[in-house]
Amino acid sequence: MKNYKQLVAMISATFILVFALTGMTTQASTDYYTTNPKIIKTKRAVTYYRDPAKLHPDQKVSANHFAKITKVVTLDGHAPVLKTNTGKYVTANKRFVVKTSGYQNPKQYYQVQYHQIKPHGQVGYTVKRHFEGIKTWYIMRKMGTFTGYDKYNQATYNAVKRFQRRHHLKVTGNVNEQTWLKMGFSKNAWTSIDRYIAPLKAHAWNGRQAHIAAMIHQAYRYMGNPYLVGSSSSPKYGTDCSGLVMQALYAGGINPLPTSSIHHAYPGNEWNSRNLWAAKKFKHIAYAKRQRGDLVFYYQPGTHVIWHVAIYLGHNRVIESWPPRIMVQPIRNSQRSDIAGIVRPFI
Numbered sequence: 637m638k639n640y641k642q643l644v645a646m647i648s649a650t651f652i653l654v655f656a657l658t659g660m661t662t663q664a665s666t667d668y669y670t671t672n673p674k675i676i677k678t679k680r681a682v683t684y685y686r687d688p689a690k691l692h693p694d695q696k697v698s699a700n701h702f703a704k705i706t707k708v709v710t711l712d713g714h715a716p717v718l719k720t721n722t723g724k725y726v727t728a729n730k731r732f733v734v735k736t737s738g739y740q741n742p743k744q745y746y747q748v749q750y751h752q753i754k755p756h757g758q759v760g761y762t763v764k765r766h767f768e769g770i771k772t773w774y775i776m777r778k779m780g781t782f783t784g785y786d787k788y789n790q791a792t793y794n795a796v797k798r799f800q801r802r803h804h805l806k807v808t809g810n811v812n813e814q815t816w817l818k819m820g821f822s823k824n825a826w827t828s829i830d831r832y833i834a835p836l837k838a839h840a841w842n843g844r845q846a847h848i849a850a851m852i853h854q855a856y857r858y859m860g861n862p863y864l865v866g867s868s869s870s871p872k873y874g875t876d877c878s879g880l881v882m883q884a885l886y887a888g889g890i891n892p893l894p895t896s897s898i899h900h901a902y903p904g905n906e907w908n909s910r911n912l913w914a915a916k917k918f919k920h921i922a923y924a925k926r927q928r929g930d931l932v933f934y935y936q937p938g939t940h941v942i943w944h945v946a947i948y949l950g951h952n953r954v955i956e957s958w959p960p961r962i963m964v965q966p967i968r969n970s971q972r973s974d975i976a977g978i979v980r981p982f983i
C-alpha cells in the first residue's frame with residue numbers, strides 16, 4: 637500500500653510538472669513573438685541590449701519607437717528577443733512591442749510613402765510663354781533675355797522665333813526638344829530637370845523624427861542656391877519657396893498632390909504656397925505649438941493672401957527660398973513677418 641501511494645504521488649508530480657511546462661510553453665508562444673514581425677513599435681519604454689542574453693544594456697528608448705527586425709532569437713533559459721537591423725536586441729514580449737506596418741500619418745492626412753515618389757506631369761514638356769522654372773532659366777540665359785526673373789516673357793518668345801528662323805526650325809516661339817538641342821543643351825537635361833524627385837531618406841521602420849530629419853536634410857542641400865521662381869528640381873539648381881518645400885517633403889515621403897514639382901513650372905503655379913496652405917490633407921497647428929519640421933506660411937503684408945512658405949527648424953529659425961537665395965533666417969524678419977499659420981506634415 638505504501639509503495640502504491642508513492643507511485644501515485646510520483647505520477648501526480650510528473651503530471652503537474654508536465655502541465656506546468658506545457659503552460660509555460662503556451663504562455664511563451666502567446667506572450668512573445670516567435671516568428672519575425674518585420675517591423676515593431678514600442679508600446680512603452682524598453683531597453684536595447686548588445687547581446688541576446690540581455691546582459692549588456694545599450695540604450696533605453698521611449699514608447700512609439702520603431703525598429704526593423706531581422707530575426708527572433710531564443711537562447712536556452714531565456715525569453716525570446718528580437719534582433720534589429722542595427723545588431724541590437726530588444727524584448728519580443730508583446731506587452732512591450734507590437735507588430736506594425738511602420739510609421740504612418742492618420743488616414744485623413746497625407747500618407748507617408750515608402751516607395752520612390754514618381755514625377756507627376758509630362759516629363760519633357762515644351763516650354764511656352766508664361767512658363768517658369770529651370771528650363772525657362774536656361775532658355776532665357778541662352779537668348780540673353782534673363783534679367784533675374786525666370787518667366788518666359790514676350791522678349792524670350794521673340795528671341796526664340798528669331799533663333800528658330802536662323803536654324804531652319806519650325807518657327808513657333810516655343811521650345812520643344814528639337815529647339816532645345818539646337819540651343820546646345822543636352823537630351824538628358826531635357827527630361828532629367830522635369831523628372832527629378834528627391835530620393836526617400838526615411839524608412840517605414842523609422843519614426844517621426846527621422847522623417848523630419850530627412851525633409852530638413854534635403855532642404856539644406858539647396859543652401860546658397862539662387863531663388864528661381866517656379867523651380868523645383870535637383871539641388872544643383874535653385875528653387876522658389878514652395879519648390880524647396882515640395883522637394884523636402886518628397887525626401888520625407890510625402891507627395892502633396894495635386895501640387896507637383898513638374899507643374900510648378902507651369903503658368904499660374906508659382907504660388908503653390910497657396911495650394912499647400914489650402915490642402916485639406918495637412919494638419920494645421922496653433923502657432924504657439926510649432927515644432928521642428930512644421931511648415932510656416934506667411935501672408936502678403938496688408939492682405940490675407942498667402943505668398944510664402946518656409947520650413948521651421950526650431951529656435952525661431954526657418955530654412956527658406958527667398959530672394960536672392962536659399963538660406964536660414966529668423967521666423968520673422970523685415971521682409972516677411974505676417975504669419976498665416978503652421979502646418980504639420982508629419983503627425
